[in-house]
Amino acid sequence: xxxxxxxxxxxxxxxxxxxxxxxxxxxxLAQSPAGSIAAGPSxxxxxxxxxxxxxxxxxxxxxGASPVVLTNLTVFAAASLNQPxxxxxxxxxxxxxxxELTFSFDASSALRAQxxxxxxxxxxxxxxxxxxxxxxxxxxAPAPMVVFAANHLIIVVPTANPAGITSPADLATAGVRIVAxxxxxxxxxxxxxxxxxxxAQPGAPAGYADAIQANIVxxxxxxxxxxxxxxxxxxDAGIVYVSDATGADGVTAIPVPDDVNVLATYGAVExxxxxxxxxxxxxxxxxxxxxxxxxxxxxxxxPAQ
Amino acid sequence: xxxxxxxxxxxxRRRRSSHHSVDLGPVGIVLSVVxxxxxxxxxxxxxxxxxxxxxxxxxxxxxxxxxxxxxxxxTTLCSLVLIVVxxxxxxxxxxxxxxxGKWLADVLVDLPMILPPTVAGxxxxxxFGVRxxxxxxxxxxxxxxxxxxxxxxxxxxFVAAPLYIRSLRAGFASIDRTVEEAAQVDGASRLQLLTRxxxxxxxxxxxxxLALAWAxxxxxxxxxxxxxxxxxxxxxxxxxxxxxxxxxxxxxxVAAAAVLVMAAFGVLVAVRxxxxxxxxxxxxxx
Numbered sequence: 001x002x003x004x005x006x007x008x009x010x011x012x013x014x015x016x017x018x019x020x021x022x023x024x025x026x027x028x029l030a031q032s033p034a035g036s037i038a039a040g041p042s043x044x045x046x047x048x049x050x051x052x053x054x055x056x057x058x059x060x061x062x063x064g065a066s067p068v069v070l071t072n073l074t075v076f077a078a079a080s081l082n083q084p085x086x087x088x089x090x091x092x093x094x095x096x097x098x099x100e101l102t103f104s105f106d107a108s109s110a111l112r113a114q115x116x117x118x119x120x121x122x123x124x125x126x127x128x129x130x131x132x133x134x135x136x137x138x139x140x141a142p143a144p145m146v147v148f149a150a151n152h153l154i155i156v157v158p159t160a161n162p163a164g165i166t167s168p169a170d171l172a173t174a175g176v177r178i179v180a181x182x183x184x185x186x187x188x189x190x191x192x193x194x195x196x197x198x199x200a201q202p203g204a205p206a207g208y209a210d211a212i213q214a215n216i217v218x219x220x221x222x223x224x225x226x227x228x229x230x231x232x233x234x235x236d237a238g239i240v241y242v243s244d245a246t247g248a249d250g251v252t253a254i255p256v257p258d259d260v261n262v263l264a265t266y267g268a269v270e271x272x273x274x275x276x277x278x279x280x281x282x283x284x285x286x287x288x289x290x291x292x293x294x295x296x297x298x299x300x301x302x303p304a305q
Numbered sequence: 306x307x308x309x310x311x312x313x314x315x316x317x318r319r320r321r322s323s324h325h326s327v328d329l330g331p332v333g334i335v336l337s338v339v340x341x342x343x344x345x346x347x348x349x350x351x352x353x354x355x356x357x358x359x360x361x362x363x364x365x366x367x368x369x370x371x372x373x374x375x376x377x378x379x380t381t382l383c384s385l386v387l388i389v390v391x392x393x394x395x396x397x398x399x400x401x402x403x404x405x406g407k408w409l410a411d412v413l414v415d416l417p418m419i420l421p422p423t424v425a426g427x428x429x430x431x432x433f434g435v436r437x438x439x440x441x442x443x444x445x446x447x448x449x450x451x452x453x454x455x456x457x458x459x460x461x462x463f464v465a466a467p468l469y470i471r472s473l474r475a476g477f478a479s480i481d482r483t484v485e486e487a488a489q490v491d492g493a494s495r496l497q498l499l500t501r502x503x504x505x506x507x508x509x510x511x512x513x514x515l516a517l518a519w520a521x522x523x524x525x526x527x528x529x530x531x532x533x534x535x536x537x538x539x540x541x542x543x544x545x546x547x548x549x550x551x552x553x554x555x556x557x558x559v560a561a562a563a564v565l566v567m568a569a570f571g572v573l574v575a576v577r578x579x580x581x582x583x584x585x586x587x588x589x590x591x
Contacts, residue, residue: 074536082553104536105549114534118435118444119452224552232555 047139047272070099070279074120076111077103078127078186078266079222080151080241084299085125088292092283099279107222109184115140115271122274123283127151127223127241128186129267141269148287149266150302151241153187153194155254156230163236168198168256171237172211179226179235180216187223190262191239197260227251246300265304348566355563358556365560372538373546373561380454380542381522384461388518392470393511397503399470400477414474418467425463426531433459433532456533457540461522468521469514476510477503512579520572524565 077085082105089101104111104119108126112134115121124141125148126132135141157165163176171178181188199208220226223240230238231250241264245253268287270280286292293303329337355361364370399410417425433440433450440450450456480503488502504511526544533540535549543561550557 074539079552102536102538104534104541106535114452117430117451118440118449119534119536120449222552228552228555 047142070096070282071276072100072102073122073276073279073283074102074104075123075125075283076115076119076121076271077105077125078108078111079105079224080127080187080244081105081125081266082224083247084243084295084301087295087298088286091291091295092286096282101283105222105224107181107185109182109186110221118273120273121271122276122280123268124271125266125268125287126186127264127266128189129265131186132267132269135269135271140272142272143269145267145269146284146288147265147267147304148284148292149296150304151243151264151266151300152261152302153190153239153256153264154242154245155237155256156227156240156245156248156251157237157254158230158233158235159250159252160233161252162233165237165254167254168194168260169205169208171215172205172208174211174215176215177217177234177236178212178215179218179220179229179238181223181226182219182221185222186264187226187240190264193262194239194256194260197262201260241300243296243300263302266301351559351562351566355559358559361556361560364554364557365564367557367560369537369541369546369550370543370557370561370564373541373543374564376454376457376538376540377523377542380457380461381519383458384465384522385515385519387458387462388466388469389515392466393473396470396473397477397499400474414467414470416467417464418471422464422525422527423531426460426528429456429460429463429528429532451532452534452536452540454533454539457529457542460528460532461525464525464528465518465522469518472510472514472517473507476507476514479510480506509579509582513576516572516575516579520569523568 075085082103085101085103085105089103093100104114104121106114108128108131111119111121111124112126112131115124115135116138124132124135129145129147132141132145136143136145155165155168155171157163163170163173165171165173165176170176180191195209195212198204205211217235218229220229223244226238227240227244227248229235230240231248233250237254242253245251268284270277270284274280297303358364395414399407399414420428430437430451432438433443433456435441435444435449435451443450450459484506485498485502488498493501523542524544525542526548529540529542530545530548535541535545541549543565546561547558547565550561
């Protein structure tokens with residue numbers, strides 16, 4: 001028994017020594033230049049140079065150029081791009097043998113955070129230009145950003161419309177249960193802009209923005225979750241993108257007047273750590289091309305600009 | 306989860322005769338029935354919806370659900386291998402030896418079970434992420450763990466290992482030491498003692514621990530989505546499909562959920578069977 005405990009003690013001491021060695025080593029590495037490649041934002045000029053995007057795009061897009069070997073591509077995309085991108089993945093795979101698209105759909109802000117933590121994305125397609133720009137600023141994505149689509153906002157209510165909502169003004173009625181998205185999610189910033197546009201109009205109800213704020217019963221992870229909760233009748237109304245409401249089951253769309261509506265612009269970037277710059281560039285070119293734009297339009301997206 | 310119930314090998318709870326139920330009045334019976342309905346209704350609603358859903362078969366065989374099922378089976382199998390390789394000696398150590406700081410080892414083993422899974426995911430990211438304690442030197446060597454299939458395995462291993470280790474620790478502790486001493490007297494080597502006597506006696510605990518750990522790994526969500534993300538076909542396991550498809554296709558979500566309910570149900574039945582058999586076998590041994 002005594003022998004056992006003595007042996008165990010020496011094992012424990014040895015383990016503790018090993019752990020502290022590993023920890024010390026990692027600290028030393030973290031401070032060395034090699035370890036700091038992906039650590040935190042650094043000034044723009046120090047970004048590792050990557051092949052210029054324009055050249056890669058041209059060579060991948062023009063049929064006469066030397067053949068570019070395309071591989072599988074991981075695309076991190078805003079939740080609102082779920083439907084058009086899923087359709088694109090089929091025609092992409094048909095046109096580009098040997099290359100399949102793999103997706104991760106979530107709020108653009110959540111995806112950006114994942115890329116910052118080292119997620120292996122090749123392309124990041126965001127529902128705004130702020131999140132991709134942040135990656136460019138952090139050297140995690142080479143410039144330039146491709147602005148590939150735009151979207152307007154719309155109000156959705158369950159088909160039964162239990163709160164009897166017919167116009168944006170009704171959102172401020174006391175007791176209306178509004179489903180919104182989290183603070184960092186792009187739709188929330190656009191929706192807040194929309195609400196302040198309405199509140200600034202002559203004849204707007206007094207305290208419009210505050211009344212809406214008070215009616216919010218849930219903050220969802222992303223815009224798809226907002227739509228799903230409204231379609232299930234768990235909320236009386238939600239503000240989503242026009243593209244989300246296009247062809248959605250279980251909801252009725254209440255239009256927002258053009259003069260107060262907000263234009264959401266969608267930006268995409270290649271991610272700096274991509275292992276397949278050529279395929280990433282080819283996908284961005286496809287997105288901007290006739291077919292990519294047609295599929296986006298089919299789901300209610302507007303062309304960029 | 307019922308998983309926290311320690312499984313003690315070689316014992317069997319004696320069933321009380323039904324005469325003792327007279328101590329439960331009508332109010333007690335009503336409360337019990339309401340309680341049971343509360344526990345059963347959501348699962349029943351899910352299964353009914355799964356059976357009645359018009360497009361259920363189509364969605365259950367859709368690419369996203371099938372991919373997730375394959376990924377879930379593969380990753381949980383890998384997790385179980387890791388758990389057995391590292392957890393078995395650890396359980397033996399905790400059950401048999403006393404050493405300084407053992408209380409800390411016990412707490413560390415139990416901690417992941419108490420931690421909210423999102424906290425586990427964040428902690429894993431801080432340890433193995435590109436800016437993490439171990440992740441930074443690994444990244445310098447070209448290894449990136451977060452948001453990969455390996456990250457899924459590590460997240461599952463982290464949250465599920467305690468269930469296996471606890472079950473096995475209790476199993477080892479309940480083995481009659483005189484049996485082992487007798488084998489030692491008869492000249493059994495340390496390896497023989499372990500493989501011929503100790504482990505066979507702990508088989509029910511191993512089985513129950515494996516089943517519970519597998520169920521926990523299969524159901525892992527919070528740590529996975531934090532540490533491994535939600536990439537289709539690569540890190541999107543069945544519970545993540547339930548979450549993601551809820552937003553776009555409720556039928557697919559229900560289909561994936563029904564698979565998980567049946568797996569959980571199967572595990573609990575398997576654990577009951579193991580305990581029952583342990584009871585039968587144990588009587589002869591002890």
